[in-house]
Every structure is written in structure tokens, then in C-alpha cells.
Amino acid sequence: MKGFWKLAWVEIKIYLRQPEAAFFTLVFPMLLLFLFGSIYGNKPNPFFGGRGMVDVSTPAYLAMIIGSTGLLSIAISVSSYREKGVLRRYRATPLRPAAVLASEVVVHYLMTLLGGILLVAAARLVYGLRFEGRIVPVFLGFTLSSLSFFAVGFLLASVARTARSAYILGMVLYFPNLFLSGATIPKQTFPQALRAAGKFIPLTHVVNLLQGLWIGDPLGKHVLELAVLAGLLVVGVAVSAKAFRWE
């Protein structure tokens, strides 16, 4: 266990030393907040059901952070660790193999959470973000969404032969998820056809779930989203468990 926590701590430090990873998780969501916040402000707007642009966007940006850590960070870091032989080196020690993967999950979850907290704090301080939900369901929804997307990230790392192909796969999935889910551009502005297409985009369900929980929906109102995300988690873990290679 000592080895596991030390590994997680070192991995956190390494994560923060990589400017590109830290940028997409910690900085980019805030830049987006400031960009759209400075254009639209956060005045109550009937278009958003009497809420402001920032009130609606912030939970959507949380979904964006989850999407990027899962589809990009996890997929790329796990596959490149395998390709370079980092996983091999760990395997030659008494450290349990599962501890290596678990530390990846812990580190990426903490970074996702940190990115989310920074975003919410900035939105609150700068734009007076309103929160009508309850902390626990939001936290649960955020955690389930994160784990589901991490499972997909492991799945990508498992099926990709090289770090490069994992990167490409991640990008190919990330961008449609980013733009069609409403994680960046509010769904309310989408034409009907695009909204319908969005239902087939996994991240849409994270956006819907978090936006709903943010305004106080009970978890029971989002059974579809919860089921889709749980399914994604199960499939991701099952396929990874079967297809994952250490070298």
C-alpha cells in the first residue's frame, strides 16, 4: 500500500510537470469560461430557463474536463507507459500490477476534481455562479461520469497497439464528444437534428446529468444518463480486462 500511495503522489507531480496535460484539465476550461463569460455574462436569460450563460455552461465544462482526462490523458499516458516499457519496469517489482492501474485512476480522478473545483471557484468568484442543486448528488454524478470515461480511456489504451494510435483514437472520439454533446456550445443553440444526433454521443449524457443535478434534479430523474454511464463503465472495464497488455 505504501508503494501505491507513493506512486500516486509521484504521478500527480509528473502530471503537473506536463504542461499539455495540466493545460487541458486545469487551464483550458477556465479560459473557455472567461471567453464566453466575457461575451455573454451571467444575466438570467429566459432562453436558459431563467438562468445565466455561466450557470448553464459550468456543469457542461465539468463534462468537458471529464471527457479530456478520460479519452485523452488516460489513453495516452497508459499506452505510452506501455510502449516505453514503464509498465514492464514496474512489473519486475513486488508492486501489484493492479496498483499501477489503480494509481492512474486515482491520479486522473484527483486532477479532474481539481480542474472542476478551480473552474467552479472561478465561475463563482468572477460571474456569481448560481448553484441550486445538492453537493452529494453532483459529486456522485461527477464521479460516476469520470470513472466511465476513464474506463473508455483504458479501453482505448488496450485496443491501440501504439501510443500514437491511442492518441489518434482519443482525438477522433474527443472532438465529436466535445462539440456535439453541448459540453462547449450550449445544446439550446443546436438545431433539432444535431440535438437528436447528440443522444448517441456518450458525453451528452454527462452534460445532461451534471446540468440536471446542478439545478437540483434528483438522481432518479436521470435514470437514462446513469444507465448509459454505468453501461459504459462495465463495457470499458470488461474489454480492458480482456484486451489489456502490459507490453
Next chain:
Amino acid sequence: MSERVPAIEVDALAKSYGRLKAVDGVSFSVGVGEIFGMVGPNGAGKTTTIECLEGMRFPDGGAVRVLGLDPRKDGNALRERIGVQLQQSALPDDMKVWEALDLFASYYRRPADWKPLLERLEITDKRNTRFSKLSGGQKQRLFIALALVNDPELVFLDELTTGLDPHARRSMWDLVRAIRERGKTVFLTTHYMEEAEHLCDRVLVIDHGRIVALDTPASLVRGLKGELRILFTAEPGFDAAPLRALPGVARVEKNGNKVIVAGQGDRLIVVVVNALDAAGVRFRDLRTEQPDLEDVFLALTAESGLDGGAR
């Protein structure tokens, strides 16, 4: 258990990848405190063998005991007691040297103090350097330090010096000898014969997954019954023919002024030099060439290569 239990015992080890028999019935044992080397061409089965001993791969057949343990069943107990330097491995680019040592030390129940290791491996000044910024030699030193961080009884070094410059290679040899002086057993693979000859107590030559020889470097060289070659430069018009009749001479080659006399026997050089002197031949640049492990290796693997070609 007595002191006599070997560090490694391998009996009829076999491992295939698809139809390729990477290791095909290899048996040997390594004594405690030995530096044991495995040499062979690329693809001969060195890495597969070493990885079966380390518990990184599982054999298809045969029995393996390492420190009295079965690497398959007692993998974790074994990993506590061995140190491993892998041929292809890396650390995360942005991990610092001290972090790597501190981290790997935390994986073991009884870790060594890693700070003196930094000193012994002369990387103290690199302790805050990230892995990606280290030179090849520094990375190897770090990997050796990681292999020693649990104060192991047995150290595996897989192609330790491949890709290093001659100076770095020599200093690696000193390190390996220092490991043994601390009472540890060293199992290494290399494809540099010079390295095996200088470093190893015993050398196993493997080719096409089979042992072709196993002995001390000196015995292997002696066993080749290699010819001694005497090379010199003679004056123009020198007639080499009479040399052929001398006792022990097998062959005489003449290439311009350069003459090579090949033959056997401890007195060959005396006989040849006396004959030249008696005939009043003036010669210069005389030197001898003796077979070394490289010749043994080439001779042995050429034989088994023919065998392999016939299969």
C-alpha cells in the same frame, strides 16, 4: 537449506512463440556469488531465458528454481529478493532520479538506503534531473541503482552495456564486479564477447534456443584449439615456401609484403622466428594473434547456424 543450494537451477527450459522455439531445452545452474554470462546472437533466446528466470514470462516446459523459488508460483516472494535491469524499459519522462529511487524503494519490504546508491553509481549530481534528460549511460546507472534498491541476493542484467560508449562500458564492468564483491550473484546477458571474457566466471553460449557451450571463458578459448597466427612484414622478394615445412605450421599466407603463418603449439613462434633469423630474412612489425572468446563464439554459432539452416 545449505550454502550449496544454487542461486539458479534450470532444467529443460522451453518457451515457444507460435511455431518459433525461442528456448528449446536449456539446462544449467548458477552458483551463489558467481558472475554468470549468457551470450548469443540476436534472437538466440537470451532475453526469453532471463525473463523466465525473473518471472516476467512463464515457460512452456521444464523447471526453473531461482533462489529456491518457482518464479511462476512465488513471483512476489522472488521479486522481493532479486534485482532486475531489463533490456527494454523506461521510467516516465518527467520522473526525477531521486523520485524513482524513493518510489522503487517503497515497493519492497526491506529496502536499502538509496542515497549511498546514488553515490556508488556516481549519479548524485543528477538526483534532481528528469529521466528524459539523462544520457544513455546515466539511465543505465539509474536502472542498476533501481535493481539494487532492495539489496537483492541475485541481480539480473540484460544487455547492460548495449549502446554505451567504451568508457561507460568499462565503468559498468567495474560496477558489476563491485556487486559481486558484496556477495551477490550476477546473471547477465551480453552480445559483446569481450564483456563476457572480462567479466564472467562462466559463460553459456546459446544459439537457436539451445546451449552450444557452457564453461569458463579460458576453457572455452582453450577448447577451440584455435590456431595461433604470426603476422609480420618481410622485405620484397621474400620466399615464404620454406616456412611451410616447419613443425607445427599449418598454413602460410603471403599478401604483398605481409605474411601470416598459422599453426599450433607453444613453440610455434620460437620456431618461426629462429627459421627467419637463420635464413637471414629481415622482418618487422611481428605480432601474434590468439583466439579469443569472439573466435569461439563465431566458431560455435557458425556450427549451430548450419544445423539451424538444415532444420
